[in-house]
Amino acid sequence: MSLPAAFLAEVQRLIPADRLFDDPLSTLAFGTDASFYRLIPKLVVRVESEAEVVALLTLASRDQVSVTFRAAGTSLSGQALSDSVLIVLGDNWNGREIRDNGAQIRLQPGVIGAQANAVLVPFQRKIGPDPASINACKIGGIVANNASGMCCGTAQNTYHTLAGIRLVLADGSVLDTEDSASVSAFQTRHAPLLQQLAELGRKTRANSALAARIRHKYRLKNTTGLSLNALVDFDQPLDILSHLMVGSEGILGFISAVTYDTVPDHPHKASALLVFPDVEHCCRAVTVLKSQPVSAVELLDRRSLRSVQDKPGMPTWVKELSPTACALLIESRAASQSLLHEQLAQIMASIAHFPLEKQVDFSEDPVVYNQLWKIRKDTFPAVGAVRQTGTTVIIEDVTFPVEQLAEGVNRLLALFDTHGYDEAIIFGHALEGNLHFVFTQGFDTAEQVARYDAFMQDVAQLVAVEFGGSLKAEHGTGRNMAPFVELEWGYDAHQLMWEIKRLLDPKGILNPDVILSHDPQIHLKHLKPLPAADEIVDKCIECGFCEPVCPSKGLTLSPRQRIVIWRDIQARQRDGQNTRALREDFQYQGVDTCAATGLCAQRCPVGINTGDLVRKLRASAANHSTSATWLAGHFAGALQGARLTLRLADGARRLLGAPLLAKTSETLHKASGNRLPQWTPAMPQAAAPIQFHAPITDARPRVVYLAACVSRAMGPSFSDREQVPLIDKTQALLEKAGFQVVFPAEQDSLCCGQPFASKGYAEQADSKRQELIDALLKASRGGLDPIYCDTSPCTLRLLQDGLDSRLNLFDPVRFIREHLLDRLEIQPQATPVAVHVTCSTQHLGESQGLIDIVKRCTREVIIPEGIHCCGFAGDKGFTTPELNAHSLRSLKDAVQHCDEGVSTSRTCEIGLSHHAGIDYHGLVYLVDRVSRPRVL
Template identity: 85%
Template sequence: MSLPAAFLRDAQRLIPPERRFDDPLSTLAFGTDASFYRLIPKLVLRVESEEEVITLLKLAHAERVPVTFRAAGTSLSGQAISDSVLIVLGDSWNGRDIRRGGSQIRLQPGVLGAQANAWLAPFGRKIGPDPASINACKIGGIVANNASGMCCGTAQNTYHTLAGMRLVLADGSAVDSEDAASVDAFRSSHAQLLEQLAELGRTTRANSELAAKIRHKYRLKNTTGLSLNALVDYDEPLDILTHLLVGSEGTLGFISAVTYDTVLDHPHKASALVVFPDVETCCTAVTALKSQPVSAVELLDRRSLRSVQDKPGMPAFVRELSANACALLIESRAASQSLLHEQMALIMASLAPFPVEKQVDFSTDPVVYNQLWAIRKDTFPAVGAVRQIGTTVIIEDVTFPIEHLAAGVNRLLALFEKHRYDEAILFGHALEGNLHFVFTQAFETPEQVARYSAFMDDVAQLVAVEFGGSLKAEHGTGRNMAPFVELEWGHDAYQLMWQLKRLLDPRGILNPDVVLSEDPHIHLKHLKPLPAADEIVDKCIECGFCEPVCPSKELTLSPRQRVVIWREIQAQKRAGLDASALERAFQYQGLDTCAATGLCAQRCPVGINTGDLVRKLRARTATHQGSANWLAAHFATALKGARFTLLAANGVRRVLGAPLLEKASTSLRQASGNRLPQWTAAMPQAAQPIRFTPPAADQRPRVVYLAACVSRAMGPSFSDSEQMPLIDKTRALLEKAGYQVVFPNNQDNLCCGQPFASKGYAAQADSKRRELIDALLKASRGGLDPIYCDTSPCALRLLQDGLDERLKLHDPVKFIREHLLERLEFKQQDTPVAVHITCSTQHLGESQGLIDIVQRCTSQVVIPEGIHCCGFAGDKGFTTPELNAHSLRSLKDAVQICKEGISTSRTCEIGLSQHGGIDYHGLVYLVDRVTTAKAV
């Protein structure tokens, strides 16, 4: 059924075409969230203001058009998908207001949870919720799902730390609980609604049996159904309304802003791992820990421990644990080191009466601490990594009353065996009786769906009926548990939820079939296929953790969406369908605009590098093998050609002037079908060839200087305040530090192979890489001398595929950190400096090293928020400049107080200079400026 013409007409007038999507590729890409459901929206609208949301809701309300709101799409129960209209948050929902020394923070719904905590960190505070997805999920989803986490419990979730809210109801009316004028206007315009809420509160509180049940249910971690506790905890109708919105999953209104009372983030922490011989002992120990100064207690059953026991860094004893072993990972935090040690002693004393099979004592050592938490964090990915292709990973989320935790664990384990989920594992936030169980499930046949249905029926009966627990503790009801809400809550409470739904959304347009559904089988419909597509990405569970670091997200596709589309293309081909239209669209959306830098792999729970898939697919269309072979064999000639082109462009600039040349370049690029690169004022001038001098016979330590091909071809731009080429500046700095600088022979013909690899010419890339390694072995006297590579992407290219162990290769950060700091005197300046941490620097593990070096150079270090990759990607800034522009769209505002920026990639610096409005240079320029040679 199509959308009403009147709604489409008015929506088109309101939302510009670049933020309106109804083509098959886009709707399929947006039809996926982190759950195991899929719905394809008829229309996707990216909104940038509350006014747009209000107008759209008024239109939807008038035309009875269902709408669903989407923030990050990391929800696990199917609450962020729609087969009608999907409203997605755009860039402009990132506002914050920090108040009262950090004790409160007001946030818009597009703010990442981790970003909110980064803003609060200088105040020693954080928001209460701490979901595992905090690096990817957004405040809108955190509030709408009443998400919690490992340390949050119930006391610090959104419901209990809510200080204020701005919301929009289904009819398009808005109210801000912190704005007296807004409240007065709303009380006037919606007096009847508020009175009905107040009356529902009064009748609920007067019903002693129902009120007691509600209070009992929320003594546990509970996100099943609507937040009925609002009716017993508050009598002011606006307070009832704002707290009803928490956990409503977009079914009662749109959350436009939220104010949190923040919580302390203690700086000192320690963790221990204690393994008990059986589940009963372990769960009894949890009861003892309930009164102790613990911030987190994570339970891991033997299955979950077994899933990670062979991972690097795991304690050896994990493999040797008994069959019924059950572990607690315990964390304690404190304001001081001395208090922390007191707490550690109290905790261990409380566990003394219990038999222990193995334990790792409390440690404040970050290495030990992180190793222990890796056990817990790797359990979910471990199941995903071993699942059969075509199955999905399901993570369920229940709560047992703490006094029944041991029985609940054992009964769940019995259900795994009954329904033959042999790979299932169990872990969870033990202090709250909150257990997660992870299993794999296929939905390809009726028998497989029936097996899942029978299992969920048994789980619902066990948790909700037998033990009086919660079927959803923190992941939200979604579609997944909507059919079981009445089973858990009973008839009266369930009907009360429907009363609230019909009061606030009388036409049922807000996220239908989520939380409340009249379809008893909604949890078995719209199940998402995960067909085989390519071994590189087949383990993808479409969680969306990769998306925040992707430069093409919101320009075209994110890594998750690339996988979704490629899976569909392959599925259509296997079914004998014509996938050519989707493939044509995917060429630009999926391949041409992918930076392929692999940052997605760092965020992926199973380490998938979607860039590897993109390079593989590019190789299929890499048809210019002859040209690639010629270029590899005549690289020095090509380098001369690049210098000549830059020289010619600069000559034209001298004649025409920069503004006219830029305008002419734009016209030529358009006329060429975007095949010609765009000239900008940040475009480099030609570099001079290296003035090679043979090594002198002196006593200075030698360093082999590997100048990247971009450094050999590209000098500073004509407008750059620094006109000394990178090679000359680097050589001067190295010599200042007392090094003798030598270059490999035949350097202009050398290349790490990255330009070939990124275009899909793997054979030529490997050939150039091997040629370079041979030259470096010779220049370094068989590895005797360290090698300095002046561009971090080239260093990464050489290191990531396994470098000859004799070679000691360093990127700029590592060499300065390990070899120059001890040889130079630093005089810190006060000028603000912007720092861009390149993708390659992140992959090399040198991000903090770069920041530390810059902090030696200046007291004011500016790291722009939300820019993880510049999108220049070697040459994408020339060939696909929209990717670079999109990735750096917020840079200029972020660095406006700076006069200079630094990086470790010459090509990245071109785009950074262009879009930041300041000159970006290599790190060596800054280090050279603030240092002198240390006296011997």
């Protein structure tokens, strides 16, 4: 059924067209969240203000149109999907306000959880919830799902740390519990609603059996159903309403702001891994640890440990554990080191009588405890990485009473065997009796669906009925557990939830079939296909962890969405369907606007680099191989041509003036179908060719200077206050530090191959790379001298596929850090400097190194939040400037107090300078300015 015409017409008047999506590609892309369900919305609306939400809900209520809200879409139970109208958060939901020296923080729903914690670091505070997805999930989802996590337990979840909330109900009415005027107006206009909530509370508290059941359920970790504890914990209707919104998964209203009471973030911590001979001893130890000063206790069964034992970096002893082994990963935190040591001694004494098969003692060394936590964090992706193509990874989330944890674990293991889930593993937050179990499941046949249903029916009976536990501890009910809510809660509690739903959403327009559904089969419907697409991406579980670092997210597609679309295209083609229109749309949305820098791989649980898929697609469409070969063989001439083009552009600027040239260039760029580069005032002038000098024999150490082709072609822009070219500045700094600078012979002919690789010409790219390696071997005297590469993307390109072991190659950050700082006296400047950590610097592992160097050179360092990739992506800043503009849309505000920015890529600096309104330079400019030779 289509959406009502009157509703669509009003929405189109209300929301700009560029924030409305109803085309097949976009609706399919947004029809996926991290769960194993798929619903294709008829309309996706990106909202940028509360007023827009109010207006949309008013219209939806009038026309009885169902709506679903989505923040990050990392939810696992199908609660962020819609086959009607999907409302997604835009950029303008990122507000945060720190109060009372960090004791409270007010957040809008678009703030990523990790960002909230980052701004609280100076106060040694954090928000209570700490879900595993905290680097990707947003506050709106954290509140709406009452997310918890490894250290959160039940005491520090949103429900228990809620200080205030601003919400919008289904009828468009707004309540801000921290605004007295809002409260007064709401009490006046919604007096009957508040009276009914108060009455529901009184009736519930008076029903001793029901009240006792509610209190029991929330002594456990529990997100099954609505937060009925609000009715027994509070008697004031506004308090009841506020806390009912927590964990309501969008079925009661929209959360537009929340205020948290923050919790301590103790700076001192230590972790240990204790391996017990069996589940029984392991779980009995948990009951002892529950009263000890521990911040986290994670259980890993033998299957979990086996799933990661062959991964790189894993200790060899993991393979040698007995078949029945069961481990606890324990963490303790404290405000001081001395207190931490007291706690560690107390913890170990409390469980000293338990037999252990293996013990890794408490360590405060980050290398040690990060390795221990890597064992725990790699378990989920380990299952995802080995699953059969076409199947999905399901992670379920139950709670057993802690005193029955051992029996619960063993009964779950027995169910795995009964239903043939041999790959299933169990791990979880043992202190709360909260277990996650992960298994793979196909939904291609009726038999597969029936197997899944039978297994879940047995799980529900075991957990909810036999053990009185929770079927959802922290992942939310969604549509996954909606049919089982009554089984877990009983008839009276289930009817009470329906009564609350009808009271707050009388027309049933908010997220239907989530938490509460009249369809007992809803958990078996709208199951998401995961067809084979390409071995590069077939292991994708569509979790969305990649999205925060993607520069094109919000402009076109995110990595997750690229994979979703490509999977669908491949499946349609196999079915003989015509995919021409979808492929044409995907060319721009998925291929042309992908920066292909690979940051997504760093966030992906199974290590997928969606950029690799995009480069493969570009290669398949690359039909100018002869031209690429000619260019590779005549690279010095091409470089001269680039310099000439820049001179002509600068001549046009002198003739027409910068404003007119920029406008004319933009027009020509669009008219050419993006083939002509777009000129901006940050466009570089031509660089002069390198002046070669023969090496001399003296006492100075030699360094081979590999100047990237962009450095050889591009000088400073006409408007840059720094008019010394990068090559000259770098050479001067190296010589200041006492090095003799040597250049490879025939340098203008050399290239790392990156320009060819990015366009899909792998053969030519590899040829140029090898040619450069041979030249560097000669220039460095067979690897005797270190090699300094002035651009981090070129360094990464040379290192990625394995550099000749004789060569010692450095990017600017590492060379300055290891070879220059000890030779220079640094006098830090007072003015603040903005830092952009390029994608390549992140891949090289030098992010903190860059930041630390800049901190030595200036008293204030600004690192703009949320900008992980500038989107310039080699030459895309010229050919697809909207990608660069979108990625850096928040940069200018973030660096408005800076006079300069630093980076390690000349092309990135062009886009950064243009969009920041300040000049960005290579790191060497700053280091040179604040340094002088150290007297040795």
